[in-house]
Each structure stands twice: as structure tokens, then as C-alpha cells.
Amino acid sequence: MSKLKLIWKFFMINVRQNLEYRLNATIGTIAIALTNIPSIIFFWIIFSNIPTLNGWGIGEILFMVGIGALAHGTFHTFFSGVSGWQIEQLIRQGNMDRILLKPLSVIPHLAMEGSFDVDGLGDIISGLIIIFITSNMLGLQWNIFNSSLLVLFVLSSAVIIASFHLIIGTLSFWVTRSGALIDLFYTVMRFGEYPLDIYNLSTKIMLTVIIPVGFINYYPAQIFLGKGLWVPAAYLTPVVAIIMYAIAHRFWDYGLKHYTSTGS
């Protein structure tokens, strides 16, 4: 069977699985779409009290929120097979053995096994709505060039998120419950919800180089808004994505060598 046909087969199985519990899928999708409401309310209230935040207006900050929602939605919808939760469960319950016996290498196999999760569409849809509305507020014109750039950046951001998940998931080879680390990652990701301009130098460096969550929404958003710490950094987003994935993959291979089944 060709690779493409296999990917398609896995994808369709995932779609059918999602449609098995239709009510749950609907509730999940709506709930995820609503997760962006608190940020909108927060900034809307804040900006009715102050004119700008370090030179950023409400439209620009919400545009960043929109990019973040699109990126996380893309990760959640198509890459959740390699999420930290998924990998932790596989290792803890001894199901990794089953995957290791398959003729595919592990990461592509995991990615295909979880290649569609309908809930994530909630984030993608609300992200698109936010970007549409804020583009009108900011007078942003969309053409074929910047829309394809947006797609490329969002995909890269999704890969960055997936790489973080993979790294934390790999830790499950040593730490039985790595779930708390994912919550920690999501807390750190909240740094990126605000323009990096508000942080001090060492925090800026940390969010750019060490834990590059700045590349999930802040740096990519710069190119469309034409402002930020260093606008051309936006073009580094795909590069950062490739580096992060390479690191995650190396770490995974290293972890897999240390794998001993929990045997159940």
C-alpha cells in the first residue's frame, strides 16, 4: 500500500471515530471555540481603560490572539497523535509495544493514528473569525502573497507546539506522569499571548531562544502588523519550527532506546 493511501485510510478512520459520539464532538468543538473569549473580554476591558499597551492597540493584540488560535487549532486538529498526553498514556499503559511492532517508524505512525480531532476545528474557526474582524479594524489587506505566508507561519507554529509536546511526551520514558509538565508548557505559552515588548530583556531572550514560544504567535504576527521587536524575525518561524522538530526527534530516538515496557 502506498504511503498516501495509508495516510488517507488512517485519516478516514479518525474522522469516523470523531463522528461516533456526535454530541460530544459538537460540545467539544464549541467549548474549544469559546476558549478565546476570556482573552477578548480581558483586552476589551483593559483597552477601555488605557489607550495603548507599549504601543500596541487592541486590534493588534487580538490579531496575535487569532494567530495563536489558528496555530493551536491546527496542532490540535491534525497533530494531536503526538501530543504529550497521548504519548504518556501509550507508555504508561504499555501500548507502545503494539506501535513498535508495526512496520512504520514510530512518530509517523503516532501522527497518523491521531491525524484528525474535530474539537480543534473550534480553535481554527474562531481564529479565522478573530483574524477577519481584526483585519477590518486594522485595515489589513489580504492577497495571495500574505495569505500563503499566513498559512506557512501557522503550520510552522503548529509544528513548534507539536515539538514541545513530543519533547514532554518523551520525558514519560523516565517520569511516569509527565502530564503536569504539559500544563507547565501551557502556562509558559501564555507569555506569548502578550506582545514580547512588555517583558524585560532576559525574559525576551528566554522566549525567543531558549523556550521559543514567541514564535508561536508574536513573531509571525509582526510581519502582518508591520511592528514589533524585529519585524524580519517573522521569517525565522519556519526555521525555528524545523530546528525544534529536529531536537524533538533526536530526543525521542534517545528516549526510545531507554524504553522498557511496563508490560501489562
Place this chain on the structure above:
Amino acid sequence: MFSRYYGVLLIKFREAFAYRFNYFVKIASNFISLLIIWFIWKAIFAASTGVMAGFTFDSMMIYMSLIIVLNWLFSSFEEHTMEFEVRSGAIAMYLIKPISYPITCFFRGIGSRISTLILQISPFLLTAIFLVKLTWPVSWWFFPSVLLSYLISFNLIFMTGLWAFYSSGHIWGIRLSRQLMQNIFSGALIPLAFFPLWLMDIANVLPFIAIIHIPVSIYLGAISGTTILPSVGLQIFWVLVMSGLSYLLWAKTRKKIFVQGG
């Protein structure tokens, strides 16, 4: 009467010590939250006149530290346990024993809260005293108020967990929706003093206001003197309404339970 549930409480209390790694990560996570909050409000207050909706930067930091602590206590994982018990069929074991499932859940909650308080919240609070100049509550009414908050929040969590019986054990979406509502309307996202009138009108008819806004306001002295009793009265009202609702829903759910696997 409740002595048979003492064991349940103890198990949950001890369980916390078994996953020490998680606990260190959780503490780290909350300090990072505090750091982010510090940066964002620093920038916001720098852009303002220095006082917003009655808050200065220092009082906002105290408010937000209290929010972190209360969220720690009131956003819970009992629903996860309920979800798991429904999905795995373990729920059947509770139904054949002479104990009440809702009361079991309640005492499990108390057990995990006590360990959370000792293991996680006390080190956080001790540090917060220095970091944000946290002071003693203005009124001792804060303590009974927090207990009432816990009762309301337990009932909300329990009712969310009951959804597991109707959805073959998938409560994820409902749980997230409740957390979102709670985050916005309890005052956890931003103090309710910032709310425009129409949003405040919505918050006033929801139970979430009684979970965080009231105890924190009593702590800071925003609710004081003659306004304390009506506020605590409102909390008691919500405890009664939510407990009644939980009881009715549980009675209804119990009749239609259908156990998966086993």
C-alpha cells in the same frame, strides 16, 4: 455518620504524596503564572494614571495572588475521577456498597484539598508574603466565606461530573465550558470592578460570583462592615440552590445508570 468516609478522605490525602514530581511542577507553574501576571499588569498600570477601578498595581498583585490560590482550590479533578469511574465501570462498586456516591466524592475532594493546602499552597503563600506584600485578611469572615465557596464549587464540579453518565464518559467539553464561565464571571480573569454594567448584570445572576469575587473582596476589605452579611447570605443561598440541584440530578441520574463493561 460520616466516619465511614474518613478512609476515603485519607486515601486522597496520601495520594498527593505519591506524585511528588507533579506537585513541584504545579508549584513552578503557579509561580510562572504570577510572573506573567506581574509583567502584564506592570505594563497596563504604566499606561494608566496609576489607579484603575480602585486598584493600584500593588493591590492588583495581591488580588491576583489570591486568585491563583483560590483557583488552585476550586478548579478540581474530581470530575476526572468520576469520568474515569463511569468509563471503566468502576462506578458499579460504589452503587452496591452501603455508601453514598456523592458524599464519597465530597470527602475525596476534602482529602485532596487538605493535601493541596499543606503541600502546595502554603509554600506559595509564604513566598507571596514577600513577593507581593500579602497581608492578613481584613476580616476573619474570609475563612467561613471560603468554606462556603468550596461547597458551591464542589456542587458545580459534581454536576459537571454527572454529565459522564449521559455521554458515555466524555465530560471534557462541558468541563471546559464551566471553567471558562467560572473564569470570566467569578472575577478570576479580571476583578469584577472593571466590568461594564451589562456584564455585571450577567455576573450577578450566576453562582460564580459567590465562589471567588465575594471571599476575595472580604479579604481585601472591599466588602466590609454591613455589606459582609448580605454577601455571605448570597453565598449560603447558592450553597442551598446548588446542593438541591445536585441532589435532584443525582437522584435522576441514579435511576438511569447503565454500567459499561466492569
